[in-house]
Amino acid sequence: MNDSLLFSLEAGVATIRFNRPQVFNSVNKEVALALQQRLRECQQNPEVRAVLLTGTGKAFCAGQDLAEITGPDSPEVAEIVEQLYNPIVELIRALDKPVVAAVNGVAAGAGANLALACDIVVARESASFIQAFSKIGLIPDSAGTYFLPRLVGLQRATALMMTGDKVSAPEAMQMGMIYKTFADDQFDAEVDALTRKLAAMPTKGLAYTKQLLNGTFSNTLTQQLRAEADYQLRAGSTADYKEGVSAFMEKRQPTFTGQ
Incomplete structure (x- = not known):
């Protein structure tokens, strides 16, 4: 992997950090493919129980590096979206561990929408979010038109x-x-x-919660109730459920293993 995307694993938390501060952590092909690979590794590694996505310097992520798509032999924007950004969003949503976006500075364009695709988004008080696409004649991508209306409502998202x-x-x-x-x-x-709190929690239960939330806006009430029953059955068969009940009965703090 390259220095443009840093990775570390400590206490069950995998930290993925955009590291191109000189261009406000804008994303090029190399960074996007590295991020895809790191997300796959987080999915496969049982030592990873939570994922943190953040940036270095003054920005979280300024979206696509425009220098990469403005040359005579540059790829089409649609190609960039389909090959680089869409897989990242799908990997985040499919990852069976909580993904936290820690927005340390400006999050613009695709950078804002990659943050919104995460399970939990927190930010510095001085940070900001910009749907910058209209400023250069493009449409919001990276699932922005999916997540933002669901978070803030259609009217506000449109504006x-x-x-x-x-x-x-x-x-x-x-x-x-x-x-x-x-x-x-x-x-x-x-x-x-x-x-660290998320990494110490019952990982499979959090994953099942995430999967239920992924379907909640497309399911009917009856379908969602059935899905809850199915996932509750799965959660009830985990070692962490047994530990949680035992700890409650014994009036002690539980020690979850993610199993």
């Missing part, structure tokens, strides 16, 4: 996508786009605490 207005992190939290904001000087500590 944000058409105007390209910047949304501060506190505004994003207020409108339900993200989970929480943290003061800049407390951001790293709060993100570390959140991801």
Whole structure:
């Protein structure tokens, strides 16, 4: 792997960090393919129990590196979307471990929408989100038109996508786009605490919850009730369920193993 995308694994938390601060962590083909590979590795590695996606420097991710798609032999934008960004979104949503986006700075274009595809999004108070596509005549991609209306409603999503207005992190939290904001000087500590907490929880139960949420907007009530019953049966057969019940009965803190 390359230095443009950093990876580390500690205490069950796999940290994937965009590392092109000189171009606000914009994504080129090399970074996108490396991110796809890291997400696959996180899926396959049982030591990984939570994933953190964040950036270095002043930006989380400024989206596609336009320098890569403006030359005479550059690929079509649609090709970039289909081969690079769509697989990332699908890998995030299929990953059977919680994925946290820690937005440390500006998240623009595809960078904003990759964050919104994650399970939990937190941000520095000084961070911001921009649906920047309309500013260069493109449409929101990377599942932005899927997730943003579901998070903030159709009217607000439409306005944000058409105007390209910047949304501060506190505004994003207020409108339900993200989970929480943290003061800049407390951001790293709060993100570390959140991801370590998730990594110590019953991983399979969290995965089943995620799979249920993936289907909730397309299922009928009856279908969702049946799916809940199915996944509850699976959750009830895990070692972590047995540990959770035992710990409750014995009035102690549970020690979950992710099994």
